Amino acid sequence: MKRGDTTPRPRRGPGRPRKPHTESVEAEPVEYEEDYVRDPTEVEIDSRAQTPQDRARIPLLARSVKDRFTLFYGVPDPSVARSWLGNVEDTFEYLSCTEEEKAELAAYHLRDQVVTWWKMQKSLFGNQSITWALFRDAFERQYFPAPYRIARRQEFLSLKQGDRSVMEYEAEFNRLAEYCPQLIAQDNDRLDQFTQGLAAYIRIQMSGFTPNTYREALDRALMIEMTQQQVSQERGKDKQKAQGTAPNQKQQYKDKKKRKKWQGSQNASGESYRSAKTGRSSTGSSKSS
Structure with a gap:
């Protein structure tokens, strides 16, 4: 209180705490982020997913x-x-x-x-x-030269199944089809081109079946191939059985022939022994003393 000032001041009560001393805190400088540069790879994902x-x-x-x-x-x-x-x-x-x-x-x-x-x-x-x-x-145009595209097109048109399985043939068919999509733009064109390259035995069995789509032709070809493999396996088993029984029958025939020959020799030796014991010849006459 200044000297000469008579204005009454409120006194602190006995239980009133002193006002804490607060230190002035300097405000931290605000760091401004740099302008965000959008990465071309950061593209929004398609939101059409419903599940x-x-x-x-x-x-x-x-x-x-x-x-x-x-x-x-x-x-x-x-x-x-x-x-x-x-x-x-x-x-x-x-x-x-x-x-x-x-x-x-x-x-x-x-x-x-x-x-x-x-x-x-x-x-x-x-x-x-x-x-x-x-x-x-x-x-x-730059990285698929015209000669390369023409070669792939000819390879696609002349593609045959050959020794490949149906699945291997389909994989090669789809790989080459990417170089000439205009040739199989319609499903009927794709169906005809695929069927022409199938193996002969598959095309013969598919002669009575007219597929409407490419997928039906593929499923039919796979079914025919599976059936043919099963038939070949069964024939192989039957052939192995036939080859396994033939040597046994031949060996049995040889053994039987040997036994007959041995029995014949035993009978001949027995008769000669009895003739020598009785002193008679094979004609029945007695030998001279």
């Missing part, structure tokens, strides 16, 4: 999107380029993105000289919006 199992898989797919993509370095091997392109298309089935985003996502995974090639292609497109169809056509 609980599909909804449970969505977080896992979101984390594995980057792992599903592989980089393409422009290896001069059409089969490698085809495999990379198929892997990209398979990944698009799990993503919800536009056609332009698909092209950007694929171009993001190009490396080395392929990047230079894609920059030239973009300059040729100009201001045109680049969709996945345009990217795919340009990519196939």
Whole structure:
């Protein structure tokens, strides 16, 4: 209280605590996050999954999107380029993105000289919006040369089952069909081409059966092949049984023949012994003393 100030001051009661002393705390500087740069691989997962199992898989797919993509370095091997392109298309089935985003996502995974090639292609497109169809056509023209496509097409048209099983023949059929999808655009075309390459015994047994779809022809061919394998196995078992019994019968015949020969020799020796004992010849006359 200042000297000369007569204003009454409220006194602290006996049980009233003193006001704690508070130290001034300097405010920490606020750190501002840098502007977020969107990764082209961070695309929203398709939300059309309705079942609980599909909804449970969505977080896992979101984390594995980057792992599903592989980089393409422009290896001069059409089969490698085809495999990379198929892997990209398979990944698009799990993503919800536009056609332009698909092209950007694929171009993001190009490396080395392929990047230079894609920059030239973009300059040729100009201001045109680049969709996945345009990217795919340009990519196939560059990394699937015309002679290679023609060779695969001829191989597909002349494909036969041969010594393959039906499943092996179907796998090769589908692999080559990817190089000429226009030839089997309709299911009837696919059915006819597949049936022509089947083995002769399958086509003969399918002559009385007219499949309506490609899947029916495949199932019928598998059933015929399975039946033929069972018949061959049964014939093999019967042949083994026949080969196993023949040596036994032959051995029994030899043993029987030996026994007859031995019995004949024993009878001949017995008669000669009795003749010598009685002193008579084989004609019945007595020997001279």
